[in-house]
Amino acid sequence: MTTPTANHPQEPIRVVIVDDHPVVRSGMHTLLAASPCIEVVGESSNGDEVLTMVENTSPDVVLTDLRLGPGGDGVDVTKAVRGAHPDVAVLIITTFDHDADIVRAVEAGAAGYLLKDALPDEIVAAIRAAAQGETVLSAEQSQRVIDTLRVGGRPPSERELDVLRLVADGRSNDEIAKALFISRATVKTHLGHLFDKLDVDSRTGAVATARRLGLID
Amino acid sequence: MTTPTANHPQEPIRVVIVDDHPVVRSGMHTLLAASPCIEVVGESSNGDEVLTMVENTSPDVVLTDLRLGPGGDGVDVTKAVRGAHPDVAVLIITTFDHDADIVRAVEAGAAGYLLKDALPDEIVAAIRAAAQGETVLSAEQSQRVIDTLRVGGRPPSERELDVLRLVADGRSNDEIAKALFISRATVKTHLGHLFDKLDVDSRTGAVATARRLGLID
DNA sequence: CCGAGCATCAACCTTTCGGCCGATAGGCCC
DNA sequence: GGGCCTATCGGCCGAAAGGTTGATGCTCGG
Numbered sequence: 001m002t003t004p005t006a007n008h009p010q011e012p013i014r015v016v017i018v019d020d021h022p023v024v025r026s027g028m029h030t031l032l033a034a035s036p037c038i039e040v041v042g043e044s045s046n047g048d049e050v051l052t053m054v055e056n057t058s059p060d061v062v063l064t065d066l067r068l069g070p071g072g073d074g075v076d077v078t079k080a081v082r083g084a085h086p087d088v089a090v091l092i093i094t095t096f097d098h099d100a101d102i103v104r105a106v107e108a109g110a111a112g113y114l115l116k117d118a119l120p121d122e123i124v125a126a127i128r129a130a131a132q133g134e135t136v137l138s139a140e141q142s143q144r145v146i147d148t149l150r151v152g153g154r155p156p157s158e159r160e161l162d163v164l165r166l167v168a169d170g171r172s173n174d175e176i177a178k179a180l181f182i183s184r185a186t187v188k189t190h191l192g193h194l195f196d197k198l199d200v201d202s203r204t205g206a207v208a209t210a211r212r213l214g215l216i217d
Numbered sequence: 218m219t220t221p222t223a224n225h226p227q228e229p230i231r232v233v234i235v236d237d238h239p240v241v242r243s244g245m246h247t248l249l250a251a252s253p254c255i256e257v258v259g260e261s262s263n264g265d266e267v268l269t270m271v272e273n274t275s276p277d278v279v280l281t282d283l284r285l286g287p288g289g290d291g292v293d294v295t296k297a298v299r300g301a302h303p304d305v306a307v308l309i310i311t312t313f314d315h316d317a318d319i320v321r322a323v324e325a326g327a328a329g330y331l332l333k334d335a336l337p338d339e340i341v342a343a344i345r346a347a348a349q350g351e352t353v354l355s356a357e358q359s360q361r362v363i364d365t366l367r368v369g370g371r372p373p374s375e376r377e378l379d380v381l382r383l384v385a386d387g388r389s390n391d392e393i394a395k396a397l398f399i400s401r402a403t404v405k406t407h408l409g410h411l412f413d414k415l416d417v418d419s420r421t422g423a424v425a426t427a428r429r430l431g432l433i434d
Numbered sequence: 435c436c437g438a439g440c441a442t443c444a445a446c447c448t449t450t451c452g453g454c455c456g457a458t459a460g461g462c463c464c
Numbered sequence: 465g466g467g468c469c470t471a472t473c474g475g476c477c478g479a480a481a482g483g484t485t486g487a488t489g490c491t492c493g494g
Contacts, residue, residue, distance in 0.1 A: 020334060021244075021333055021334045022244075022248065022334075022335075022336060022337050023241055023244040023245055023248060023333055023334075023335075023337075023340075024240055024241060024244055024333070025244065026243075026244035026245075026247045026248050026337075027238075027239075027240040027241055027242065027243035027244020027245065027246075027247065028240055028243075028244065029244075029247070030243045030244065030246070030247045031239065031240060031243050095312065116238055116240055116241070117237060117238045117239075117240075118239075118240075119239060120239050120240075120243075123240075157439085157440065157441085159440075159441065160440095167421060168421070168425060169421075169425050170417060170419060170421045170422030170423070170424065170425035170426065171421075171422075172419060172480070172481090173480075173481070174480085182441085182442070182443085183442075183443055183444085184443095185442080185443050185444060185445090186441070186442050186443060188481080188482075188483095189441080189442075189443080190441085190442095191481090191482080192482075192483075192484095193440090195482080195483095200387060201482075201483095202387060202389060202450090202481085202482080203421055203481075203482090204384055204385070204386075204387045204388075204420055204421055204424065205386075205387025205388075206387070207387065207421065207424065208385060208386050208387035209387065374469085374470065374471085376470075376471065377470095389450075389451090390450075390451070391450085399471085399472070399473085400472075400473055400474085401473095401474095402472080402473050402474055402475085403471070403472050403473060405451080405452075405453095406471080406472075406473080407471085407472095408451090408452080409452070409453075409454095410470090412452080412453095418452080418453095419451085419452080419480090420451080420452090435494100436493105436494090437492105437493095437494090438491100438492085438493090438494105439490100439491085439492085440489100440490080440491080440492105441488100441489085441490080441491105442487100442488075442489080442490100443486105443487080443488080444485100444486085444487080445484100445485090445486090446483100446484080446485090447482100447483080447484080448481105448482085448483080448484105449480105449481080449482075449483095450479105450480080450481065450482080451478105451479080451480065451481075452477100452478090452479080452480085453476100453477085453478085453479095454475100454476085454477090455474105455475085455476080455477105456473105456474080456475085456476105457472100457473075457474080458471100458472080458473080459470100459471080459472075459473105460469105460470085460471085460472100461468100461469085461470080461471105462467100462468085462469085462470105463466105463467090463468085464465105464466095464467090
């Protein structure tokens with residue numbers, strides 16, 4: 001439903017592409033170039049130069065990978081762009097639909113996100129929707145966001161995640177205690193709280209659930 | 218062994234691209250088209266039609282994603298192509314360098330593999346090397362293959378992996394026993410053998426190591 | 435100021451896990 | 465046939481993990 005009440009072929013949607021993979025950048029560029037209603041006005045391989053590029057090219061939509069190399073991810077790009085230019089829509093591209101950062105990106109003002117294996121038509125449709133200020137989230141994707149937000153009601157604390165990451169690495173409580181300079185008792189307390197928040201009852205279960213929600217890895 | 222004693226710019230390397238992501242396919246095509254020494258003679262979104270395409274287009278190199286959609290992965294493509302046309306080199310593209318299937322692909326006759334975030338020059342260089350019958354494995358990549366082969370000396374049995382997958386899912390030994398219709402004791406035996414093979418001493422450690430080696434997930 | 439949440443620790447108890455000792459049975463290879 | 469590996473099972477035991485209760489000090493917001 002692109003509500004084509006006012007088509008402006010003479011005013012294509014201006015798009016900036018941000019992705020650290022040359023292959024993806026090139027492919028996205030080629031695919032979008034095939035759409036007359038879209039004009040790619042910039043490409044960036046990292047998040048640092050995006051703001052400058054936005055100011056130089058005045059895009060309608062910034063299409064950014066969620067995972068970039070060093071120097072910021074898609075969430076940072078979203079915050080920076082939306083903070084300085086609230087009229088520019090940000091669309092997230094990601095390889096996985098199980099990534100907790102997607103929630104952070106949406107909270108930071110992203111219009112939605114796309115999977116990298118999306119069909120060209122879907123990508124174009126999403127860009128058009130985003131350019132019109134609409135939000136783009138598929139049913140399955142929305143469900144995941146809701147799932148994560150459910151846990152978001154009781155998000156594990158940073159310290160608890162420290163413990164969880166070491167658990168996921170296969171360390172014992174004793175090793176974790178030494179690594180974090182705390183006592184075994186504290187490790188157990190953190191783990192107990194994690195079990196409550198993640199609704200599990202074992203360390204392996206906590207790792208599995210946290211990984212599913214994208215809290216670790 | 219195409220004995221490249223003579224360079225033939227008038228005979229570009231014929232390449233077939235196999236990837237289930239339209240974006241990647243398009244990007245790879247565009248990048249390779251920029252190289253005069255390479256000609257893309259075919260594109261496929263899945264592994265099923267590759268053999269027909271190879272027979273129709275007679276490529277020198279098949280560039281295939283490791284993970285394709287339903288209907289076979291890069292390993293299957295490698296086996297099929299190398300089995301029917303041993304003179305056609307197969308190059309694997311993958312997103313992650315920690316994927317046990319890479320080893321299987323190399324064993325199946327792949328000339329090597331590339332990461333999706335490789336630079337265009339690296340990709341072209343790898344294709345040229347593969348077309349000349351060379352093997353393409355970076356130092357880091359080779360190390361991983363060796364690491365995995367080290368475990369390959371004592372590969373976990375299929376049944377042990379069944380147990381391991383459930384452990385990674387957070388199940389207890391009791392739950393695993395019920396799920397696999399075996400007794401707790403057997404689950405413990407399998408796990409003990411896994412600990413030996415993976416050189417760990419806990420279930421979480423086994424999951425961490427197996428994940429690192431690409432044995433699960 | 436006081437409650438809520440967090441991080442830290444301790445003692446106690448139950449359950450699970452992991453290590454070690456066995457055993458039986460089937461398949462495969464030399 | 466005799467190893468070798470795998471899959472299956474049992475019991476025993478110490479160690480680790482998990483559950484419960486309770487405590488202290490900190491920060492933050494109403």
